[in-house]
Structures are given as C-alpha cells and as structure tokens.
Amino acid sequence: NPTKAESHLRRAVRYGQGAVRRRPEMAAAAAEAMVHLSVACHLLGRTDEALALCVDACKVNPKQAQSCYHLAKYSALLGRGDEAVAAVRSALALDRRFALTMDLDRDLAPVSDRIQTMLDEMRAEARTSAQQAIATGSQIDGMKAEATTFKARLSELDIRLRNVEARASDYPVDYGEIPGVQ
Numbered sequence: 001n002p003t004k005a006e007s008h009l010r011r012a013v014r015y016g017q018g019a020v021r022r023r024p025e026m027a028a029a030a031a032e033a034m035v036h037l038s039v040a041c042h043l044l045g046r047t048d049e050a051l052a053l054c055v056d057a058c059k060v061n062p063k064q065a066q067s068c069y070h071l072a073k074y075s076a077l078l079g080r081g082d083e084a085v086a087a088v089r090s091a092l093a094l095d096r097r098f099a100l101t102m103d104l105d106r107d108l109a110p111v112s113d114r115i116q117t118m119l120d121e122m123r124a125e126a127r128t129s130a131q132q133a134i135a136t137g138s139q140i141d142g143m144k145a146e147a148t149t150f151k152a153r154l155s156e157l158d159i160r161l162r163n164v165e166a167r168a169s170d171y172p173v174d175y176g177e178i179p180g181v182q
Contacts, residue, residue, distance in 0.1 A: 002043040009037035031061035035070055050074050065094035073107040084111045085118050
C-alpha cells in the first residue's frame with residue numbers, strides 16, 4: 001500500500017535527518033529511507049516530489065548509487081535528459097551493477113539513446129585509460145631491467161670497497177710505524 005508506506009517512510013526520513021545531525025554515520029540509512037519514500041511518491045503520481053527526495057538523498061549520502069539511479073529515472077520521466085544522463089553516469093561510477101538493469105528499465109526509455117552515447121564515451125575513456133596503463137607498465141619493465149643492472153653494479157662496487165677497506169686496515173695508523181719513514 002503506497003499510501004501507508006509513504007506515511008511510515010516520511011517518519012523514517014524525519015528521524016533519519018535528525019539522526020544524521022547528531023551522528024553522521026547514519027547518513028546511509030537516512031538516504032535509503034529517502035529513496036524508498038521517493039518510490040512511494042512516484043507510485044502515487046508525485047514524480048516531482050520523488051525527484052526532489054532523490055536530490056536530497058544524493059546530498060545526504062553521495063556514495064549511494066541507488067539514489068543516483070532513481071534520480072536518473074525520475075529525471076528521464078520528467079524530460080530532464082541532461083540530469084538523467086549525469087545521474088546514470090554517477091550511479092555507474094559508484095556501482096557498475098546498475099548497467100545490468102538499465103536496459104530493462106522502461107523509465108529510462110526517453111533517454112536511452114543519450115545513455116547509449118554516454119556508455120560509448122565511458123567505454124572509450126576506459127580504453128584510453130587501459131592503454132595508458134599498459135604504456136606505463138612497459139616503461140616499468142624497462143625500469144626493472146635498468147634497476148637490475150644498477151643493482152649488479154652496486155654489488156660490484158660494494159665488493160671493491162670492502163677490498164679497499166681490508167687493505168687499508170693493514171697500513172700503520174702513524175707514519176712513525178712505517179719502516180724507513182722518520
């Protein structure tokens with residue numbers, strides 16, 4: 001029953017917001033209550049209010065992917081394509097599993113072309129990032145070989161230094177002890 005759910009969830013949101021002021025670790029629970037209340041509001045035909053609740057949930061807990069995803073859905077339903085695509089990007093950045101439900105979610109249909117374009121851009125960004133990482137990895141391999149050479153050279157110099165120190169310990173400390181020196 002969405003009406004009863006709304007009533008209970010409004011209380012949960014009110015208590016959650018109060019708890020967050022005193023205990024910041026309650027932000028996740030408060031944001032989750034806001035998202036559930038937004039779903040109830042949407043089911044009751046108040047999508048504008050649902051959108052506002054999701055915006056607040058994103059502010060309370062910016063690391064909650066579910067609030068970003070619902071923000072995208074409500075933005076798409078209200079014809080706010082740019083906001084919807086930005087929210088989908090945020091949701092995917094927080095939790096890639098939302099990519100599995102995007103194709104099946106009819107609420108995102110109004111912006112599906114724009115989301116596809118955004119996904120293609122994300123794919124290209126990931127490819128570029130991977131190529132840069134591979135290039136960095138090949139540089140590291142070269143550095144490893146160079147480091148091995150330096151390590152061998154350092155080992156040789158260390159042996160030579162020990163030999164010099166060993167020979168130096170045989171020399172007299174005072175010139176007076178050297179035979180033939182007065």
